[in-house]
Amino acid sequence: MDKTVSDLATAVAGIEDGMTVMIGGFGGSGSPIELIHALIDRYRETGHPKDLVVINNNAGNGHVGLAALIEAGMVHKLICSFPRSADPVVFTEMYLAGGIELELVPQGTLAERIRAGGAGIPAFYTPSSYGTDLAKDKPVAEFDGRMYVQERWLKADVALVKADTADTFGNLTYRMAARNFNPLMCMAASEAIVQASRIVDAGGIDPEVVVTPGIFVQKVVEVADPLQEEDLNRANAAYSLEA
Amino acid sequence: MDKTVSDLATAVAGIEDGMTVMIGGFGGSGSPIELIHALIDRYRETGHPKDLVVINNNAGNGHVGLAALIEAGMVHKLICSFPRSADPVVFTEMYLAGGIELELVPQGTLAERIRAGGAGIPAFYTPSSYGTDLAKDKPVAEFDGRMYVQERWLKADVALVKADTADTFGNLTYRMAARNFNPLMCMAASEAIVQASRIVDAGGIDPEVVVTPGIFVQKVVEVADPLQEEDLNRANAAYSLEA
Amino acid sequence: MEKLSNNQIAWRAAQDIADGAYVNLGIGFPEKVAQFQPDGREAIFHTENGLLGFGQAPEAGSEDWDLINAGKKAVTLKPGAAFFHHADSFAMVRGSHLDVAILGAYEVAENGDLANWSTGPKGVPAVGGAMDLVHGAKRVAVITDHVTKKGQPKLVKRCSLPLTGVGCVTRVYTSLAVIDIENGRFVLREKLPGLSLEDLQAVTGAELLVPGAVADLVVPEV
Amino acid sequence: MEKLSNNQIAWRAAQDIADGAYVNLGIGFPEKVAQFQPDGREAIFHTENGLLGFGQAPEAGSEDWDLINAGKKAVTLKPGAAFFHHADSFAMVRGSHLDVAILGAYEVAENGDLANWSTGPKGVPAVGGAMDLVHGAKRVAVITDHVTKKGQPKLVKRCSLPLTGVGCVTRVYTSLAVIDIENGRFVLREKLPGLSLEDLQAVTGAELLVPGAVADLVVPEV
Numbered sequence: 001m002d003k004t005v006s007d008l009a010t011a012v013a014g015i016e017d018g019m020t021v022m023i024g025g026f027g028g029s030g031s032p033i034e035l036i037h038a039l040i041d042r043y044r045e046t047g048h049p050k051d052l053v054v055i056n057n058n059a060g061n062g063h064v065g066l067a068a069l070i071e072a073g074m075v076h077k078l079i080c081s082f083p084r085s086a087d088p089v090v091f092t093e094m095y096l097a098g099g100i101e102l103e104l105v106p107q108g109t110l111a112e113r114i115r116a117g118g119a120g121i122p123a124f125y126t127p128s129s130y131g132t133d134l135a136k137d138k139p140v141a142e143f144d145g146r147m148y149v150q151e152r153w154l155k156a157d158v159a160l161v162k163a164d165t166a167d168t169f170g171n172l173t174y175r176m177a178a179r180n181f182n183p184l185m186c187m188a189a190s191e192a193i194v195q196a197s198r199i200v201d202a203g204g205i206d207p208e209v210v211v212t213p214g215i216f217v218q219k220v221v222e223v224a225d226p227l228q229e230e231d232l233n234r235a236n237a238a239y240s241l242e243a
Numbered sequence: 244m245d246k247t248v249s250d251l252a253t254a255v256a257g258i259e260d261g262m263t264v265m266i267g268g269f270g271g272s273g274s275p276i277e278l279i280h281a282l283i284d285r286y287r288e289t290g291h292p293k294d295l296v297v298i299n300n301n302a303g304n305g306h307v308g309l310a311a312l313i314e315a316g317m318v319h320k321l322i323c324s325f326p327r328s329a330d331p332v333v334f335t336e337m338y339l340a341g342g343i344e345l346e347l348v349p350q351g352t353l354a355e356r357i358r359a360g361g362a363g364i365p366a367f368y369t370p371s372s373y374g375t376d377l378a379k380d381k382p383v384a385e386f387d388g389r390m391y392v393q394e395r396w397l398k399a400d401v402a403l404v405k406a407d408t409a410d411t412f413g414n415l416t417y418r419m420a421a422r423n424f425n426p427l428m429c430m431a432a433s434e435a436i437v438q439a440s441r442i443v444d445a446g447g448i449d450p451e452v453v454v455t456p457g458i459f460v461q462k463v464v465e466v467a468d469p470l471q472e473e474d475l476n477r478a479n480a481a482y483s484l485e486a
Numbered sequence: 487m488e489k490l491s492n493n494q495i496a497w498r499a500a501q502d503i504a505d506g507a508y509v510n511l512g513i514g515f516p517e518k519v520a521q522f523q524p525d526g527r528e529a530i531f532h533t534e535n536g537l538l539g540f541g542q543a544p545e546a547g548s549e550d551w552d553l554i555n556a557g558k559k560a561v562t563l564k565p566g567a568a569f570f571h572h573a574d575s576f577a578m579v580r581g582s583h584l585d586v587a588i589l590g591a592y593e594v595a596e597n598g599d600l601a602n603w604s605t606g607p608k609g610v611p612a613v614g615g616a617m618d619l620v621h622g623a624k625r626v627a628v629i630t631d632h633v634t635k636k637g638q639p640k641l642v643k644r645c646s647l648p649l650t651g652v653g654c655v656t657r658v659y660t661s662l663a664v665i666d667i668e669n670g671r672f673v674l675r676e677k678l679p680g681l682s683l684e685d686l687q688a689v690t691g692a693e694l695l696v697p698g699a700v701a702d703l704v705v706p707e708v
Numbered sequence: 709m710e711k712l713s714n715n716q717i718a719w720r721a722a723q724d725i726a727d728g729a730y731v732n733l734g735i736g737f738p739e740k741v742a743q744f745q746p747d748g749r750e751a752i753f754h755t756e757n758g759l760l761g762f763g764q765a766p767e768a769g770s771e772d773w774d775l776i777n778a779g780k781k782a783v784t785l786k787p788g789a790a791f792f793h794h795a796d797s798f799a800m801v802r803g804s805h806l807d808v809a810i811l812g813a814y815e816v817a818e819n820g821d822l823a824n825w826s827t828g829p830k831g832v833p834a835v836g837g838a839m840d841l842v843h844g845a846k847r848v849a850v851i852t853d854h855v856t857k858k859g860q861p862k863l864v865k866r867c868s869l870p871l872t873g874v875g876c877v878t879r880v881y882t883s884l885a886v887i888d889i890e891n892g893r894f895v896l897r898e899k900l901p902g903l904s905l906e907d908l909q910a911v912t913g914a915e916l917l918v919p920g921a922v923a924d925l926v927v928p929e930v
Contacts, residue, residue: 001506001528026757026794027780028773057794059832082836085780092832104833107756108798108840112364115795119573120580120622121355122386124367126802127843131874133826134835143365143395152386169530169539169566173451176791177759178774183793187577203565208416209452210568211793213538215508215530215583230773230780244728244750269535269572270558271551300572302610325614328558335610347611350534351576351618358573362795363802363844369580370621374652376604377613412752412761412788419569420537421552426571430799446787453790454571456760458730458752458805473551473558 003170003220004199008038011193011221012160015039018076019157020053022114022185023066027058027085028229030178032162032195033065035221037239039160040072051076055114055156057107057181059083059091063238065229070094077101079154081110087233106134109151111184117153118187118216125150159189162226163212166196167203170217171210179211186216195223246413246463247442251281254436254464255403258282261319262400263296265357265428266309270301270328271472273421275405275438276308278464280482282403283315294319298357298399300350300424302326302334306481308472313337320344322397324353330476349377352394354427360396361430361459368393402432405469406455409439410446413460414453422454429459438466488680489661494705495629497522499588499659502627503529508538510579510619512589512602513557516629519588522708530566532584534615536575539567556615579615579622587623589616591630591658593645596692597670598655600628601647613650620651632660632689639691641665641672662686664703671695676703710902711883716927717851719744721810721881724849725751730760732801732841734811734824735779738851741810744930752788754806756837758797761789778837801837801844809845811838813852813880815867818914819892820877822850823869835872842873854882854911861913863887863894884908886925893917898925 005011012035015021025031043049054075059082060067067090069075078100083091094100105113106128116124125148129135139150161182164175172194174182186192199222248254255278258264268274286292297318302325303310310333312318321343326334337343348356349371359367368391372378382393404425407418415437417425429435442465490498496518503509503519505527511517520542523529532538533555540561544550549560578584593601600620603613620626630640641658658665663686664676674694677686679702687694712720718740725731725741727749733739742764745751754760755777762783766772771782800806815823822842825835842848852862863880880887885908886898896916899908901924909916 001530026778027776029757029776029780030774082834083832084834088832095832102833104835106835106839107794107837108801108844111794111798112362112802115577116367118581119355119577120582121367121369122389122391123384124359124364126364126840128802128840130843131821132839132871134839141366146365148365167566171566171568174791176451176772176774177755177757177776179791179793180758181794184795187581187583201565205568207537207539207563207567207569208419210570213568213570213574213578214566215532215538215578228773230771244752269556270554272535272554272558273552325612326610327612331610338610345611347613349613349617350572350615351579351622354572354576355580358799361803362799363804369618371580371618373621374599375617375649377617410788414788414790417569419550419552420533420535420554422569422571423535424572427573430803430805444787448790450759450761450785450789450791453792456790456792456796456800457788458754458760458800471551473549 002168003217004168005219005221008034008221009042011035011219012039012042015049015158017049018051019049022055022156022159022189024161024182024185025056026180027061030162030180030182031065031229032160033227033229034223035160035193035195036065036069040068040239043072043074050074053077055079055154057081057110058085059088061085061229062087062233063090064232068239070100075100079103079105081105081107104134111181113151113154114181114184114188117155118184121153123150123152154188156189159185159192161186161192161194163194163196165205166194166199166220167201167205168199169202170214170220171205172212172217173205173209174211183212186212191218192216193219195221195226197224197226198222245411246460247411248462248464251277251464254278254462255282255285258292258401260292261294262292263298265298265399265402265432267404267425267428268299269423270304273405273423273425274308274472275403276470276472277466278403278436278438279308279312283311283482286315286317293317296320298322298397300324300353301328302331304328304472305330305476306333307475311482313343318343320346322346322348324348324350347377354424356394356397357424357427357431360398361427364396366393366395397431399432402428402435404429404435404437406437406439408448409437409442409463410444410448411442412445413457413463414448415455415460416448416452417454426455429455434461435459437463438469439463440467440469441465488678490705493518493708495659495661497708498664498705499627499629503586507585508532508583510584510587510623515590516588517557532578534575536570536572537567539564576618579618582622582624584623586625586627587619588627588629589619591628591640592647593640593642594628594655594658595642595645596667596672598653598667599645600650600655601645603650604648616650620654625656626654627657627659628655629659632662639689642691673697674700676701678703710900712927715740715930717881717883719930720886720927721849721851722746725808729807730754730805732806732809732845737812738810739779754800756797758792758794759789761786798840801840804844804846806845808847808849809841810849810851811841813850813862814869815862815864816850816877816880817864817867818889818894820875820889821867822872822877823867825872826870838872842876847878848876849879849881850877851881854884861911864913895919896922898923900925
């Protein structure tokens, strides 16, 4: 068994119009920029995939990565907790013009809904958002004298994930706070596509320090020295211009 | 800040009659035998704590550890998934004589209920046990055409936990499959009391490989070369006789 | 009546496990399936107590009792193994990440119901991970003798013993046959070559559908 | 009217954080609290994006953009730090493992309701972790100017802006006073020494209870 694929284009080749795509990262840290850009490349060449539903904590920053995906017109709806950033102009303009749907979810609820999708838990109760506009139309229930909101799992067709080290079985480690949503999204997607800074043979990661066991991972592609969104934005990079 | 306590007796001194006590381990692996024996010692000296509700995957084996705790008459009720073992005589006899209550929970539901207690999720839905005797009197609901059982969180006053390395902040690692329920029980108990094979200064565990962050841990005590239940039972040890 | 040994039933079940499959084997008899993996195919075995990628038992005397499977037996590690806690372990189960779970049975009904955890109200009840496994794996298969020790059918119209799960089993490997469960009916796929359909039906507690050719169930001595 | 600077409000809030406390500071103004930890007390700071035990910002040019806080600012690691994923991070929040969360506010009501995420339907809404933090930490405190830039009370009878959480705030540190919320009422604990009770009440949108002695709110220049 070897889950390695040879290149980024191959890794994202199976993503189709209308799919739900989870994208790891919190702001730029842990964002799989190279996988996102490979998806944009495919769209430019073939017109697909489009009408994507994207799940990410944010809505992109500047004109690279997730922001570039949105700018390219590939995203129909975004599910996120915080669509603001230092340079949120791409999402903001498209949203205010009615060009993209937004489902706003409290960050802890977003994380838990994704984990629930991965863990086979169709619904759970949380105190978060009770009594607020974000709980509107959601079922509520009382437990031990306190009120809670019922939330549903989130699943995806595909997850795009950034890891530090992967082995050929798909076991993963992450780098510092770049971990964030990535392990959860591996669990909740039918196909987790992972870019890793290095790929080692099975046995190359100590079984004690594996963060994402390979059972949650379907494809891994090596991207040594991955780009950082923050560095790109400080250099005023724009993926549309680079192409 | 230093969560280290000097000895086992001090570590368990605050456990009172009627408390709910989670005990880590799966069979013997990851079972905090020295903490359990310290609790038995206290009961022999003071008559307390008694009437405990214990949450563990099993019901003890032979006459050491959890089995000895039950044999000592300290346990009023057990919540577990599998009260059988190679030598289950202590629990079996007491249960059949009506001397101890049993709440039987499917193993995955037990793990998830404990995790829910630690994560502030008062209830969740699972497919496990739907349509069986173990779902009797529990609420059910349909999601996406499939039936699920509503399960409640489990919390505890205290967790007794076995770790491999602890730092003075309570960050923990475990040894191989001795991890099992231990990290979840740290989360779900008001006070997690941990025995660790070694205690190092804060900074002595790589932040990337911490399994249980110290926020979930209240006390750590060093027990170098901890006993293994399996070894004790193969030697026909009985904690009642050792005392 | 000639029938397959437990080893042979396990061998047959092992032939249906694909390369790279993630597999959970129930405690006891189902554990035998691991011994019969076809050459060139690598299955990765999951155990409820927090380990993926374990291998066979170590030699007696070299056990490490922190490295056990769900049956509390000592195991070894294979390259690419990973440890995790119990909630993550059952996320793998409940979240449909396992490709197949192979379990034992007291009774399997034609509607896919399984009874394998309790023989009734006597004694100490114990369930373990069975109720999670039956609703988690993408494919839930059973291996079992075709009849009880008293000769009664284990494949039945409806289970009489307490259920482990509702409508969960999709294939049964028995000492006499391989039977799929489809649309609430037993569908015969393979039977021992020397066994007549009538004789097989006589020891089966519900009607066997025979929609097409029935293959010979031929298993080597193992 | 004389009032505390933001640094001084943050200083005052920091004095109530015990040694060994686990603390989450909201993005922006509340982050200042970390600068004023009393000597000899060590608080451990939690950030939603999966890190416990971070320290101050690194020098410009030496940032590592995989090591950031919830405000996406670069931070550093202190000994005893730990990384974890987002579900574990919010298990810490929702599961009441944080000792205190200190947040900013648009409005705080005498019933403990907080509005701090939205000023209305215009623009792009964004909530982040605020709705989780208000229902998770053992103690939820607010730091804020006592009035808006236009001089309107921020401590009110009922919030007019969209709520972040219901009945969640227990203490408010303002530029003029320290006020607890108990049984649905504002209870005055400390006020600037030069400020009369009448003047304070005049800029507060709900009645201030004064059940006992009101301490002087004395804060050094910081």
